Ligand SMILES: Nc1ncnc2c1ncn2[C@@H]1O[C@H](COP(=O)(O)OP(=O)(O)O)[C@@H](O)[C@H]1O
């Protein structure tokens with residue numbers, strides 16, 4: 001029923017490959033979030049699934065049917081656009097019933113479908129209004145309602161929340177999640193916002209310049225990124241990356257050295273190629289760094305900036321010779337995220353520490369060299385006083 | 387782009403501007419005023435050379451009635467309507483279709499086809515006079531309504547296509563994608579989405595085409611020599627020959643001819659709705 005299978009899709013625009021061999025498959029109802037930076041081909045992928053863009057190679061299956069060459073209207077999909085794309089000259093009810101009306105369904109049936117969708121989205125009061133009389137959030141509801149009316153097997157969303165303000169975005173995020181649980185349909189949801197991806201997805205498809213980097217559940221991608229791009233893309237604040245060199249390699253361990261620190265011994269992913277003297281990237285998430293001296297590796301640091309977020313504190317610290325690459329503020333500061341109770345202020349001299357087991361290593365090609373970890377383990381450590 | 391507003395404080399400039407506008411307007415309207423005045427004069431006024439002075443009497447009803455009772459103007463009027471209305475409809479239908487296809491569908495030769503539509507506008511129609519006349523004769527439609535209708539539609543559709551193509555191209559892409567993903571056929575999209583949204587453009591085009599076709603003199607003279615199918619423009623010329631003395635009657639006929647385009651403007655005006663696409667795609 002809600003089978004969606006995309007295999008080896010490629011798409012060129014003016015000789016430039018925008019999608020390269022993209023594929024994923026879902027055989028049961030799923031909330032798939034396609035996430036990636038702007039311009040990586042997410043919308044193009046969604047439009048190929050919708051049938052609005054033809055593919056150069058590959059196959060698309062929806063339900064039991066090969067729809068690679070079908071018209072959008074014959075694919076059992078409904079699309080929700082970032083810009084809502086409501087017909088301005090029609091009322092909300094007419095907008096929502098448009099698809100069914102074009103398909104020649106009887107009036108009574110259209111009315112029932114529209115009223116049903118409207119009641120799910122709580123927009124029954126607006127049915128006689130025109131789009132321009134509605135707020136952004138209401139328009140987005142109508143656009144979603146228009147999709148529900150046709151009860152498709154697959155819903156396609158293209159950044160539906162990015163025109164809304166922050167509060168409304170959070171609210172709609174929850175509502176779309178509820179909608180998903182209520183409907184018997186697979187959703188493919190495109191966004192550049194990793195928070196939306198982490199919170200909504202049952203499965204994330206993470207894209208970068210036309211290729212899929214990794215597919216998996218949010219916690220899987222967060223805990224076991226296959227490469228540095230995925231590690232850096234998911235998580236806010238971002239993972240810290242530090243350049244380091246390999247001093248010793250054996251079958252199941254890699255030892256890297258950082259100036260002023262004891263040797264860091266991390267587990268080696270089975271079969272990964274590495275040799276002494278290699279330059280690697282060491283990655284550690286801000287929440288894995290704690291303030292104090294209790295971790296296996298410690299170093300002195302100076303607080304440069306503190307962001308008090310209420311629930312937690314994000315601090316940017318200068319660790320002297322150890323510089324973060326591609327750091328959040330571009331100054332080479334490490335980002336740390338600690339409990340709000342940790343009293344810290346600018347120019348404080350503190351000690352920060354981390355455990356070797358929380359370290360990720362990436363080789364020169366960005367591939368992860370550390371083994372997969374248990375996703376059950378809570379990623380956040382208890383934080384103790386400095 | 388817009389003329390800059392004159393500041394409120396600059397009184398001298400403001401009055402100079404007002405005076406200049408008034409002067410230009412007067413010069414512009416003077417001939418029209420004279421024609422209107424003449425159309426209500428008794429015929430004797432023109433005979434004694436009273437062109438610009440106060441009329442010696444007011445024969446408004448008499449003159450205008452006579453236009454339709456004493457001359458074939460009624461017939462010409464009817465002919466003009468029979469020629470103009472189908473032509474305008476033809477132009478609107480064709481240019482909406484061509485504009486829709488040219489703006490929304492990529493196909494080989496799209497640009498070339500569009501260029502031909504535009505290029506056609508640059509051909510001076512005087513050079514086509516003889517070929518068009520010969521063509522209508524060999525088609526057997528010379529001296530008929532159909533001849534004028536066909537050629538008016540052909541000549542107006544070039545510009546109208548440019549106009550409609552650009553207007554339809556400016557509609558948001560997402561509306562078309564939405565319609566297509568909801569299973570609407572191209573024709574359904576045209577009827578239910580495009581046409582309601584280009585109504586202001588169609589109204590403007592209707593006025594333009596109507597005025598152009600109604601006022602055409604050239605093709606009327608070339609293609610319809612007989613009174614039975616002649617439109618008002620060519621007919622007015624006839625009037626001059628037959629009633630050379632009666633300038634009041636000719637003036638009245640002239641004013642009567644000018645009325646339909648004005649009526650057309652007011653009929654179409656209500657379609658000029660600002661921001662028809664508002665609420666379509668903006669947050
Ligand atoms: N119709 C098109 N013609 C040419 N290039 C396009 C077209 N649509 C998208 N692209 C290009 O394809 C790339 C991916 O675009 P898109 O799928 O919209 O990215 P995303 O949605 O991830 O931001 C971009 O570099 C964009 O410029």
Ligand SMILES: [Mg+2]
Pocket residue numbers: 042043044159
């Ligand atoms: Mg996009």
